[in-house]
Amino acid sequence: LPTKPSNLRLPMYQDWSESVDKVLGCKAGQIAFQQFLKSEYSEENILFWLACEDYKKIKSTPEMISSANRIYSEFVQTEAPRQINIDWGTRESIGKTISQPTLNSFDTAQKLVYSLMARDCYPRFLKSDIYQGLLRRNESR
Numbered sequence: 804l805p806t807k808p809s810n811l812r813l814p815m816y817q818d819w820s821e822s823v824d825k826v827l828g829c830k831a832g833q834i835a836f837q838q839f840l841k842s843e844y845s846e847e848n849i850l851f852w853l854a855c856e857d858y859k860k861i862k863s864t865p866e867m868i869s870s871a872n873r874i875y876s877e878f879v880q881t882e883a884p885r886q887i888n889i890d891w892g893t894r895e896s897i898g899k900t901i902s903q904p905t906l907n908s909f910d911t912a913q914k915l916v917y918s919l920m921a922r923d924c925y926p927r928f929l930k931s932d933i934y935q936g937l938l939r940r941n942e943s944r
Contacts, residue, residue: 827852847885851885851913852916854870855913858871
């Protein structure tokens with residue numbers, strides 16, 4: 804039987820404790836964090852953040868307009884189905900420019916949501932059964 808090399812790195816789970824960026828920077832981290840946020844009834848935060856990341860990659864104007872309107876109606880406008888927790892001024896500012904969106908249209912709101920996740924949700928995620936379970940499963944390999 805081959806033995807494991809001692810310098811073999813464990814999967815990224817351990818890296819996730821370094822920063823929320825490490826969690827958001829990989830697909831597995833996004834999935835685990837989303838699962839945690841769903842359990843806290845705040846899944847809209849990561850869904851909005853991910854939608855903004857995809858939005859910034861859009862190349863065509865028609866696609867940008869369509870995507871901006873979808874993000875606005877799903878997350879930003881008052882009474883949106885997945886309304887994010889942002890201040891009135893930011894919400895109002897996005898509403899005024901939504902008819903002519905730019906790639907930066909959601910930057911302020913995305914930063915606010917990121918800060919909320921980093922400050923409030925991320926520390927709880929690290930203590931959660933979801934994250935701790937991943938670490939335990941990883942250690943038992």
